[in-house]
Amino acid sequence: MGSDDFYAEEAPVHRASVDGFWMDEHPVTVAEFRRFVKATAYVTVAERPLDPADYPDADPDLLVPGALVFRMTSGPVDLRDYRNWWAYIPGADWRHPEGPESGLGGRDRHPVTQVAYEDAEAFASWAGKELPTEAEWEFAARGGLEGKVFAWGDEFMPRGKVMANTWHGEFPWQRVRAHKFEGTSPVRSFPPNEYGLYDMAGNVWEWTVDFFSRKHVNEVEHGCCMPHNPRVTSADQSYALGQPGEHIPRRVTKGGSHLCAPNYCLRYRPAARQGEAVDTSTTHIGFRCIVRPEQAR
Numbered sequence: 001m002g003s004d005d006f007y008a009e010e011a012p013v014h015r016a017s018v019d020g021f022w023m024d025e026h027p028v029t030v031a032e033f034r035r036f037v038k039a040t041a042y043v044t045v046a047e048r049p050l051d052p053a054d055y056p057d058a059d060p061d062l063l064v065p066g067a068l069v070f071r072m073t074s075g076p077v078d079l080r081d082y083r084n085w086w087a088y089i090p091g092a093d094w095r096h097p098e099g100p101e102s103g104l105g106g107r108d109r110h111p112v113t114q115v116a117y118e119d120a121e122a123f124a125s126w127a128g129k130e131l132p133t134e135a136e137w138e139f140a141a142r143g144g145l146e147g148k149v150f151a152w153g154d155e156f157m158p159r160g161k162v163m164a165n166t167w168h169g170e171f172p173w174q175r176v177r178a179h180k181f182e183g184t185s186p187v188r189s190f191p192p193n194e195y196g197l198y199d200m201a202g203n204v205w206e207w208t209v210d211f212f213s214r215k216h217v218n219e220v221e222h223g224c225c226m227p228h229n230p231r232v233t234s235a236d237q238s239y240a241l242g243q244p245g246e247h248i249p250r251r252v253t254k255g256g257s258h259l260c261a262p263n264y265c266l267r268y269r270p271a272a273r274q275g276e277a278v279d280t281s282t283t284h285i286g287f288r289c290i291v292r293p294e295q296a297r
């Protein structure tokens with residue numbers, strides 16, 4: 001697990017073991033999520049009214065249901081300020097990913113987006129499944145390859161082949177057409193890894209149950225014992241102190257998305273991880289589920 005060669009939060013490389021489990025072959029799709037909502041009348045976080053007490057530093061005019069929508073810029077921008085390409089759009093939700101005027105036409109087989117952590121958990125328990133831990137997710141993404149940079153090996157485009165839906169060109173203003181997708185792509189559009197799993201890199205980030213930490217501190221091997229089924233269950237280290245929303249716990253997301261580009265975020269790799277506030281819904285985060293053997297019995 002982990003990597004010492006990219007971003008600080010992935011370090012250190014360490015061993016961990018997980019029990020066997022089954023995993024969804026691809027991220028949960030719009031069609032699958034629709035079935036869940038039809039069956040349960042579930043209302044996602046992005047569709048619910050917001051309590052000003054939860055968002056003391058927010059502009060009250062923006063405290064209306066909505067979600068974050070990516071907007072390509074017309075030229076290079078300051079990459080330190082994500083507000084240059086993310087906008088909070090009232091009325092954006094999983095049915096209207098880019099805002100009230102947008103729809104899902106033709107996107108039934110795309111990963112569902114605009115789902116907060118709680119929404120992913122609600123789907124999973126309805127489906128009789130669970131969300132993976134970070135260790136389970138990373139184990140699955142590696143597909144049996146040890147210590148490789150990508151889910152398929154060490155080369156980004158082996159023999160020139162595009163292996164995942166990631167951003168080609170300079171983010172967030174220049175799109176080089178290496179593949180035909182803008183935004184999410186139908187699941188299974190790119191080759192699976194050695195475990196038969198699709199979209200373990202790129203397309204959408206995926207929620208895991210672990211709380212975020214700046215490094216893999218707690219799970220690292222002490223002397224004799226390799227951590228078994230590691231899981232970060234305390235939110236204490238997860239807060240983004242000094243930033244907007246600093247009181248909201250963050251969970252680990254994995255896999256990178258269609259917005260990841262080498263000039264900004266080379267995170268379409270099994271070791272890569274990002275902390276995401278649990279109430280965040282965006283156009284580039286989705287999830288997939290697992291089944292552990294004790295559930296299957």
Ligand SMILES: [Cu+2]
Nearest residue numbers: 259260265267
């Ligand atoms: Cu990224």
